[in-house]
Amino acid sequence: MHEATPETLAAIPGHHAAVRPDHVAMIHLGTEVTYAELDRESNRAAHALLAAGLAPGDRVAFLGMESQHYYEIAFACAKSGTVLVPVNWRLTESEVEHQLRDSCARLLFVEEEYRATVERIEADLPELKCVVGMDTAGRRGAGFLDWKSAFPDTGTGYRPDPAQPVAQMYTSGTTGLPKGVVLPHRSFFALGRAMDDNGLDWVDWKPDDKSLIGLPGLHIAGLSWSMQGFTAGVTNVIMRMFVAQDAVALIRDVGVTTTFVAPAMLQMMLAEPAASKETFATLRKAVYGGSPIAEELLVRSIEVLEADLVQAYAATETGNAVALLPMPDHIPGSPRLRAAGRACPGVEIRIVADGRTCATGETGEVWVRSPAVMLGYWNLAEATAQTLTDGWLRMGDAGHLDEDGYLHLCDRIKDTIIVAGENVYPGEVEEALGKHPAVAEVAVIGAPHPRWGEAVHACVVLHEGMRATPRELMLSLKGRIADFKIPVRYDFLDGLPRNSTGKVLRRELRDRFWAGRASKIH
Numbered sequence: 001m002h003e004a005t006p007e008t009l010a011a012i013p014g015h016h017a018a019v020r021p022d023h024v025a026m027i028h029l030g031t032e033v034t035y036a037e038l039d040r041e042s043n044r045a046a047h048a049l050l051a052a053g054l055a056p057g058d059r060v061a062f063l064g065m066e067s068q069h070y071y072e073i074a075f076a077c078a079k080s081g082t083v084l085v086p087v088n089w090r091l092t093e094s095e096v097e098h099q100l101r102d103s104c105a106r107l108l109f110v111e112e113e114y115r116a117t118v119e120r121i122e123a124d125l126p127e128l129k130c131v132v133g134m135d136t137a138g139r140r141g142a143g144f145l146d147w148k149s150a151f152p153d154t155g156t157g158y159r160p161d162p163a164q165p166v167a168q169m170y171t172s173g174t175t176g177l178p179k180g181v182v183l184p185h186r187s188f189f190a191l192g193r194a195m196d197d198n199g200l201d202w203v204d205w206k207p208d209d210k211s212l213i214g215l216p217g218l219h220i221a222g223l224s225w226s227m228q229g230f231t232a233g234v235t236n237v238i239m240r241m242f243v244a245q246d247a248v249a250l251i252r253d254v255g256v257t258t259t260f261v262a263p264a265m266l267q268m269m270l271a272e273p274a275a276s277k278e279t280f281a282t283l284r285k286a287v288y289g290g291s292p293i294a295e296e297l298l299v300r301s302i303e304v305l306e307a308d309l310v311q312a313y314a315a316t317e318t319g320n321a322v323a324l325l326p327m328p329d330h331i332p333g334s335p336r337l338r339a340a341g342r343a344c345p346g347v348e349i350r351i352v353a354d355g356r357t358c359a360t361g362e363t364g365e366v367w368v369r370s371p372a373v374m375l376g377y378w379n380l381a382e383a384t385a386q387t388l389t390d391g392w393l394r395m396g397d398a399g400h401l402d403e404d405g406y407l408h409l410c411d412r413i414k415d416t417i418i419v420a421g422e423n424v425y426p427g428e429v430e431e432a433l434g435k436h437p438a439v440a441e442v443a444v445i446g447a448p449h450p451r452w453g454e455a456v457h458a459c460v461v462l463h464e465g466m467r468a469t470p471r472e473l474m475l476s477l478k479g480r481i482a483d484f485k486i487p488v489r490y491d492f493l494d495g496l497p498r499n500s501t502g503k504v505l506r507r508e509l510r511d512r513f514w515a516g517r518a519s520k521i522h
Contacts, residue, residue, distance in 0.1 A: 006231055007162050008185040009078035013039035014155060016233045025230065027210075027254060028068045028238040035233065038072065040153035045076030045144075047151035052107055052130050056081025056158070059103045059168060063087040063096065063118065064111030064134055065240040066216055069141045071226065073109055074217070078166050078185070079156050082107075085168045085180070086218040089114060090422075090482045095178075097121040099170050100128060103180055103378065109134055109144065162186040168378055169220045171316040171423065178428075180378030181220070187319030188227040190372035194345035202310055202326040202344075203287060205232035210254055210282075212237045214247060214261035215421055220316040221289055225260040244268035248275055255282040260312075262290040262421030264453045267297050270304055283307045289314060289321070290421045290453070299332050313340040313407065317393055319372035322347045323407050339406040340399070346371060349407055350392070351400055360403055363410060366395040415506055417446030417454050422484045424456055426506070432481050433458060438468040443496050443504050444487065447513035458487035459509050461495055 006012045013035060016023065021036035033041075049060065060082045062073055077084040085103045087096055089111075096117055100108065104127040110118050112135040122128060133143040160166070162185045170178040195203055211229040213236055215222040229236045237254055239246055242261075248269050250256060261269075266288055269275060283305055289312035293301070301309060311325035325341035343349045350357050353364030373393045376384035387394050396416070399409040417424040426444035433442045440463045449455035462468060470490040477486045497505040 007189060008160050008164075009075060009166055009188060009227060010158065010160050010185070012227075012230050013042050013075050016230075020233060023233065024235045026068045026071060026236050026238055028066075029240075031068060033068050038075065041148070042072045042075035042079060043153050043155055044148040044151045045072055046079035046156045046158075048148040049076055049080045049082055049107065050156065051151065054080065054082050054106055056160075057165070058082045058107075059085050059105045061085040061087055061100055061103060061105035061108045062110075062218075063089060063108060063114050065089055066213070066218070066238050067141060067240060068238060069134060069144050070217060071230075071236075071238070073144075074167075074223075078160065079158060081158050081160055081164070083165050083168050083182070085170075086223070087170075088218050088482070090484060092479055092481055093117050093121060094480065095482065097124065098177055099180075100125050102177070103168055106130070107132065111135055111140075160185060162189070163375075165375055167223065169223070169316050178425075179380055179383060181316045182375045182378050183220075183319045184375055187372040187374070188224060189231065190346060190370065191224075191320045191344060192228050192231060194347075198345040200345065202324045203228070203312075203321070204285075205229070205234055206257070207233070209234040209257045210237055211235065212247065212250060212254075212256045212259035213239065214242060214259045214265055215289075216242065219421075220319065221260065221312075221314065221421070224314075224320050225287070244272050245274070248272045248279060251283055252279045257282055258285045258287075259283070260287045260289070262418075262453070263288050263293045263297060264290075264420040264451060266293075266301060267451065270297075270300055275304060277304055277306060280305045280307065285310065287312055290418050293337070295332055295337065298330060298337065302330070302332075311341055313409075315395060317374045317387065318368060318370060318395075319374060320344075320370070322368045322370050322372075322395075323349065325406075329406075336406060339402070339408050341407060342405055343368075343407070344370075349401065352394075358400065361400055363398055363400045366397045366399050366407065366409070367392045368395060369393070415445070417444075417456055419446075419449075419454055419456060419484050420452040424485045428481060429456065429458070429477075429485055429487065432477055433460070433473060433487075435480075436468060436473060436476050438462050438466040439473070440464075441496055443506055443509055445506055445510045445513075447489070447510070455489070456485065456487040457489045457491065457513070459491045459493055459496065461493055 006015045016035035017039035024032045025035045025038045026033040107130040109132050136142040165182045166185045167183045168180045213226045217223045217226050285308045287310045308327040309330045312321040313323040314321045323341035329336040348369040350367050351364040352367050358364040369392050429444040430442050441461045443459045446454040447457045497508045
């Protein structure tokens with residue numbers, strides 16, 4: 001018996017296996033997996049997880065790039081009641097160790113490229129009871145296939161509630177270590193349901209859509225997008241990692257109709273020699289997020305893609321988009337293009353300053369209320385209480401609502417830097433740079449970058465009488481933080497600007513880079 005409409009990730013494969021079993025669910029490196037196959041193989045993996053001694057609520061981590069097996073594991077977690085913890089393969093050893101330890105992961109799936117990292121830290125992870133190698137010699141994914149092969153391909157019988165946790169995605173603030181954002185099943189259904197119920201096609205799905213997962217499923221944007229595609233029963237096209245040349249080739253050769261990318265990724269694709277109207281002929285919709293779109297990129301995208309463009313505003317904590325800017329608002333020269341969008345159906349947005357709701361046009365902090373928001377931060381009750389207030393989620397962005405209800409962002413209260421779709425948190429970088437013996441104090445900011453959207457810049461004050469070059473500081477960070485977090489520019493200052501309480505005025509450091517721009521979010 002299958003639910004008429006899936007309400008949990010656990011129900012998706014079985015639902016489509018019953019309705020359209022032979023329809024292709026995934027394409028990866030030329031391999032096609034049907035919905036019937038996805039249902040059977042995720043059932044085997046779910047049984048294997050339970051046989052390994054895991055219980056509902058236990059954390060299951062994945063360290064590797066994407067493949068069809070990653071999504072089989074995601075659905076296996078949903079079918080066994082365990083919680084998926086994707087670990088970004090770009091992270092350093094210490095960053096990986098923190099996420100595995102903090103999540104209390106009981107089982108880890110790891111690809112061969114990252115096995116040595118795990119072997120070095122495994123002894124310091126007392127909660128980790130089992131490590132499953134994804135690969136065997138010369139056979140990618142074969143270790144995972146062998147691990148689950150002896151188990152039945154029938155369902156586990158487990159039926160989770162939509163409010164139960166299913167994924168734990170790591171994010172961070174401007175200070176402290178990354179936090180585990182716990183998301184329930186319902187987070188992945190709220191947007192699609194609301195669009196259907198209100199007859200809107202801002203983000204929509206056709207039965208024969210082929211969806212390119214541009215932003216990886218190791219991030220909430222990619223996981224949310226892919227799960228919406230699976231929920232709709234479309235074909236999901238998977239890349240191990242985003243490479244512009246490969247993405248363009250897949251759109252052309254597979255006939256991709258819809259995708260979700262960061263503007264920087266869109267720019268890289270359009271810069272490819274093969275990019276042309278003919279190459280993108282099948283593409284009907286391109287959703288983008290992470291930063292607004294530059295007008296010159298918009299004009300180029302409209303000209304070459306000839307597809308609807310939709311901007312999405314979200315955060316890991318929201319679980320899904322909370323505002324969208326649909327295609328009719330993508331008009332070159334229009335002030336609407338500077339907006340983040342309008343509240344999605346079922347989502348409320350308010351602007352708050354000094355504990356009160358701001359008037360139209362008045363700037364304050366963006367608060368949202370949505371059925372998709374996180375359950376909380378894993379084992380961080382105080383941080384959860386600071387972010388979730390009476391059902392409202394504090395976004396950490398400053399902005400205002402115009403008279404038509406469009407949200408305009410002007411700054412980041414939390415100072416997050418977004419480099420080609422990857423979040424960089426100044427506190428992490430500052431802590432790492434501060435360990436260099438010559439560094440007395442440091443402030444890390446984001447500055448506009450024509451290719452990546454933003455770039456990481458470090459403003460450094462050295463100890464008196466000590467010297468350090470940008471190259472020396474850069475090399476000191478290698479292996480300590482992920483490469484995309486390492487500053488590309490180092491400014492040496494006599495001191496950092498501070499207010500009367502001693503807090504660094506990061507905005508003053510940023511203003512010289514952002515002067516003349518309407519928004520300090522690129």
